[in-house]
Amino acid sequence: MTTPLRLRFAPSPTGNLHIGGARTAIFNWLLARKSGGQFIIRVEDTDLERSKRAFEDAMLAELRWLGLDWDEGPDVGGPHPPYRQSERMTSYEAVLSQLLESGGAYRCNCTEERVDGLRAEQEASKASRRGYDGHCRALNLDSTCGKHVIRLKVPEGETIVDDLVKGSVSFANADIEDFVIARSGAEAGAFGMPMYNFVVVADDVAMRITHVLRGDEHLINTPKQLLIYAAMGATPPRFGHMPLILGKDGRKLSKRDGATATREYRELGFHPEALLGYLVRLGWSCGDQEIFTLDELKVVFTTQGLGTGGAKWDLEKLAWVNGHWMRALPLATVAMRARAFFAARGWAEHPREEALVACLRERTRTLVELADAARMFFGDEYPRDEAVISATLPGARDVLSRVGEVLEGVADWSEPALEAAVHGWCEANGVKLGKVAQPVRVALCGQKTGPGLYQTLHVLGRDASLSRLRAAIG
Numbered sequence: 001m002t003t004p005l006r007l008r009f010a011p012s013p014t015g016n017l018h019i020g021g022a023r024t025a026i027f028n029w030l031l032a033r034k035s036g037g038q039f040i041i042r043v044e045d046t047d048l049e050r051s052k053r054a055f056e057d058a059m060l061a062e063l064r065w066l067g068l069d070w071d072e073g074p075d076v077g078g079p080h081p082p083y084r085q086s087e088r089m090t091s092y093e094a095v096l097s098q099l100l101e102s103g104g105a106y107r108c109n110c111t112e113e114r115v116d117g118l119r120a121e122q123e124a125s126k127a128s129r130r131g132y133d134g135h136c137r138a139l140n141l142d143s144t145c146g147k148h149v150i151r152l153k154v155p156e157g158e159t160i161v162d163d164l165v166k167g168s169v170s171f172a173n174a175d176i177e178d179f180v181i182a183r184s185g186a187e188a189g190a191f192g193m194p195m196y197n198f199v200v201v202a203d204d205v206a207m208r209i210t211h212v213l214r215g216d217e218h219l220i221n222t223p224k225q226l227l228i229y230a231a232m233g234a235t236p237p238r239f240g241h242m243p244l245i246l247g248k249d250g251r252k253l254s255k256r257d258g259a260t261a262t263r264e265y266r267e268l269g270f271h272p273e274a275l276l277g278y279l280v281r282l283g284w285s286c287g288d289q290e291i292f293t294l295d296e297l298k299v300v301f302t303t304q305g306l307g308t309g310g311a312k313w314d315l316e317k318l319a320w321v322n323g324h325w326m327r328a329l330p331l332a333t334v335a336m337r338a339r340a341f342f343a344a345r346g347w348a349e350h351p352r353e354e355a356l357v358a359c360l361r362e363r364t365r366t367l368v369e370l371a372d373a374a375r376m377f378f379g380d381e382y383p384r385d386e387a388v389i390s391a392t393l394p395g396a397r398d399v400l401s402r403v404g405e406v407l408e409g410v411a412d413w414s415e416p417a418l419e420a421a422v423h424g425w426c427e428a429n430g431v432k433l434g435k436v437a438q439p440v441r442v443a444l445c446g447q448k449t450g451p452g453l454y455q456t457l458h459v460l461g462r463d464a465s466l467s468r469l470r471a472a473i474g
Contacts, residue, residue, distance in 0.1 A: 004037035005210045009063075009070075010200070012044045013056035016261035019313075020215060020245050020253065022066060023279040027213045027242065029068050030280070030301040037210075041073030042203060043084045046193065051086070062262045066272045067294050072207075080207040085199055092194045095202045095232065096150060096182055104231030105181060108136035109148040131177025151178040152198075152224075152231060159223040164213070164240030164303045171223040179224055197221055201228040204237060213240045213303070216310075240303055243283050246310040253313050265318075269341060269367030271329065274322035282311040291324055323365035331358055334367075341371035347378040356459045359451035376445045377459050380468075384446025392448075393472050396439035402429075403436055404469045413462045415454040422454075443472035 009025040032039040045051035072078025099105035122130040161169040181198035219241045229236040245253045284305045335357040364370040376382040406425045
């Protein structure tokens with residue numbers, strides 16, 4: 001696609017940003033950026049009781065953390081303000097008036113009791129067509145009709161969704177009742193609260209949205225929205241409905257499958273590059289490549305790669321992807337991000353922070369794992385394998401004592417200088433390095449495995465290293 005496109009992400013600020021919502025935002029952002037078009041944030045906050053500005057702020061922060069930006073939105077403005085639905089009521093009233101005047105919609109003052117009774121009768125008789133019977137269609141009720149709703153007049157025929165993912169999907173209009181697009185806010189007169197399908201269409205028309213990528217669960221709304229576009233005389237955007245993210249049991253991802261909020265994965269120590277790349281690969285394919293940068297995705301992403309089947313969430317696969325980014329990101333970036341996890345454990349800033357991260361990031365998959373492994377470098381309270389210590393140190397006191405004397409004489413406490421001193425002593429005394437490295441590592445960190453010996457000595461620093469060696473000898 002070469003024509004600049006306009007796409008939007010329209011979250012409801014009633015909770016944390018779900019990873020499914022994050023994936024939707026990413027796909028829309030990628031399509032906009034690839035075409036040289038615009039990406040818009042529009043907040044759907046008409047649920048006044050549940051919508052919170054704090055949730056909105058948190059959602060925007062999570063999108064920025066993932067690396068997304070936007071050309072228009074509630075925090076940056078734009079040519080089609082406002083970008084919160086709760087602030088657009090005047091524009092909705094204008095469109096509703098237009099639909100009433102054109103005959104595309106009509107007022108209905110049927111009581112809830114009548115409508116509920118009608119549905120009960122249809123259910124009991126197993127009627128082939130169910131829903132509102134159009135009782136008020138031809139009555140031409142005006143604003144003096146008392147408490148009422150506004151219904152869209154659904155025409156005969158069928159509505160076809162030309163879906164970017166699913167292809168052509170047909171819906172019989174006979175199965176769609178004259179549905180409510182607004183409810184009056186008083187006994188008579190002024191318009192009250194417009195309904196979801198109506199405000200979405202009114203906003204997309206006003207903001208000149210050309211394409212909409214969203215989850216499968218919205219496909220049921222699309223024929224109704226297309227009917228509203230037609231009643232308004234507006235050209236609809238191209239729709240694409242993506243498969244849902246599924247849990248291991250094949251059902252829609254939920255809390256039973258683990259964390260579902262973007263914020264939770266941030267707190268679990270995942271890098272934004274990893275979470276974004278993994279989310280894109282859920283439901284989208286591009287050959288065998290598994291790891292993508294954001295710049296690569298902006299080039300290769302197309303809607304043709306979107307699949308029609310649900311993709312299962314795999315935490316182990318995400319951890320594998322994150323492990324790649326632990327090693328691939330600049331060391332300074334990983335160190336900066338790890339700092340918050342160190343601080344959360346009450347640790348002061350480490351004097352050799354980047355060296356510490358460098359010796360651990362090859363062995364860990366998340367920032368939480370890295371912070372857990374870093375405990376041995378912050379004070380003396382760290383996990384030690386007592387069985388390994390008791391089996392290793394008693395017979396190695398002489399080696400530890402002599403190596404300790406060598407290390408006492410090292411003035412430049414750098415990895416090359418430490419390596420040269422230990423290797424030199426081993427060669428001079430005919431001792432294999434393994435006879436030295438194993439007990440020294442156990443003395444320093446209480447276990448047989450860990451970072452490289454000289455990395456460990458360097459990161460611990462002179463005083464802590466020699467102190468631990470003396471304690472092991474004693």
